[in-house]
Amino acid sequence: MKKNLCFQFKNHSNVLFIFQPIDSKREEFRRYLERAGVMDALTKVLVSLYEEPDKPEDALEYVRKHLGTDGGEDELEAARARIAELEAENALLKGEAAPTDG
Numbered sequence: 001m002k003k004n005l006c007f008q009f010k011n012h013s014n015v016l017f018i019f020q021p022i023d024s025k026r027e028e029f030r031r032y033l034e035r036a037g038v039m040d041a042l043t044k045v046l047v048s049l050y051e052e053p054d055k056p057e058d059a060l061e062y063v064r065k066h067l068g069t070d071g072g073e074d075e076l077e078a079a080r081a082r083i084a085e086l087e088a089e090n091a092l093l094k095g096e097a098a099p100t101d102g
Helices: 022-036 038-051 061-064 072-094
Strands: 007-010 016-019
Touching: 022 038, 038 061
Parallel strands: none
Antiparallel strands: 007 016
């Protein structure tokens, strides 16, 4: 296993500087991304792009569109339907005509 070396020294103003090798900074950042779930999310999107039979013209747009969408469209559509129901019920209770989509 690779050891993380850290260099420390104080300058003439007695300020402490700590330098980590770039590899350890990258490794720390990679672990952060893994803990946050970023690596899994990116992997899922890239695998879905790889498995897409008709590759999109703009791969970056595909990634943007599909990143972070875990069934969110279904939830959004259900919420919109529930709002419409509640608006109709509200109008009925107020004795008004139900609102129409517009």
